[in-house]
Amino acid sequence: MHARPIAYAARVTSHLSVAVVGAHGRMGRAVCDAVDGAPDLELVARLDASDDVAGLAGGPAQVAVDFTVPSVTEANVHALLDAGLHVVVGTTGWTEESLGRVRDHLAEVSSGTGGGPGVLIAPNFALSAVLAMTFAQRAARFFESAEVIELHHPNKVDAPSGTAMTTARHIAAARAEAGLGPMPDATETQVDGARGAVVDGVHVHAVRLRGLVAHEEILLGNPGEQLTIRTDSFDRSSFMPGVLLAVREVVRRPGLTFGLDQVLDLG
Ligand SMILES: NC(=O)C1=CN([C@@H]2O[C@H](COP(=O)(O)OP(=O)(O)OC[C@H]3O[C@@H](n4cnc5c(N)ncnc54)[C@H](OP(=O)(O)O)[C@@H]3O)[C@@H](O)[C@H]2O)C=CC1
Numbered sequence: 001m002h003a004r005p006i007a008y009a010a011r012v013t014s015h016l017s018v019a020v021v022g023a024h025g026r027m028g029r030a031v032c033d034a035v036d037g038a039p040d041l042e043l044v045a046r047l048d049a050s051d052d053v054a055g056l057a058g059g060p061a062q063v064a065v066d067f068t069v070p071s072v073t074e075a076n077v078h079a080l081l082d083a084g085l086h087v088v089v090g091t092t093g094w095t096e097e098s099l100g101r102v103r104d105h106l107a108e109v110s111s112g113t114g115g116g117p118g119v120l121i122a123p124n125f126a127l128s129a130v131l132a133m134t135f136a137q138r139a140a141r142f143f144e145s146a147e148v149i150e151l152h153h154p155n156k157v158d159a160p161s162g163t164a165m166t167t168a169r170h171i172a173a174a175r176a177e178a179g180l181g182p183m184p185d186a187t188e189t190q191v192d193g194a195r196g197a198v199v200d201g202v203h204v205h206a207v208r209l210r211g212l213v214a215h216e217e218i219l220l221g222n223p224g225e226q227l228t229i230r231t232d233s234f235d236r237s238s239f240m241p242g243v244l245l246a247v248r249e250v251v252r253r254p255g256l257t258f259g260l261d262q263v264l265d266l267g
């Protein structure tokens, strides 16, 4: 049920038409402005919690960008695929299981000739964060210890951040591939949670502090040395080039793409 009709702007057919889901949120507002300011993109719909994304079917939007909340993003993606759109997702909360269900859905609706819709899900669209995750994954096999600290604004709904979860999983995969065992840790905790969450064997710590936007430190340690990889998003403008790149890329990448690193030439 629509609480209010979805407002469509006039379509400029030579442009890629974009709908933003979660348009009134912190990221949604920034994405609307960025799409509005891009010469090759046309913002045709802004949707929020009171709108039904299925209402986009048959409309002008070709790509939907979802920045909503972890509890609804998967359902949005399935509904948007049913509505015939390509989808870019920045919302967090994805698991191997939910990604698998999107892969299955994409297989069902693909044309069978290598065509069909694309879904691009990225835990972080900021270049510095994408590079930090990549560098951490590459460095992980050389260090005995690795821990992740993510630091965010206090209005963030989830912890650990999607970026930290992905970073930890990548570090764990690189360690496993290199045959590294558990990290050294003789500590007995006096208070639950003192050592943070454990994601695939990697400790992840979440800081929520007024004044922060989105930050992450990856600490890698060996006897007598430490490598610190740090990324800071001081402003949501840091995510916009990556979001716009994803919008342009998703229409020519059928199937599921996870991570902006997949569309960057990182060597
Ligand atoms: N990948 C990346 O680079 C980044 C990812 N993020 C992630 O993006 C997500 C959003 O973050 P942020 O913008 O800060 O959060 P906000 O809470 O500011 O925005 C979320 C918006 O989604 C709306 N919403 C809730 N449910 C629905 C629904 N069913 N359909 C449509 N819209 C809905 C909310 O509306 P209402 O308030 O009315 O409920 C709100 O306007 C988070 O998961 C965050 O972690 C954030 C920054 C960068």
Ligand SMILES: O=C(O)C1=N[C@H](C(=O)O)C[C@H](O)C1
Binding pocket: 092, 123, 124, 152, 156, 157, 160, 161, 162, 163, 164, 213, 214, 215
């Ligand atoms: O909620 C946020 O703000 C952010 N969410 C994403 C995450 O959880 O990793 C990306 C970035 O850290 C900002």
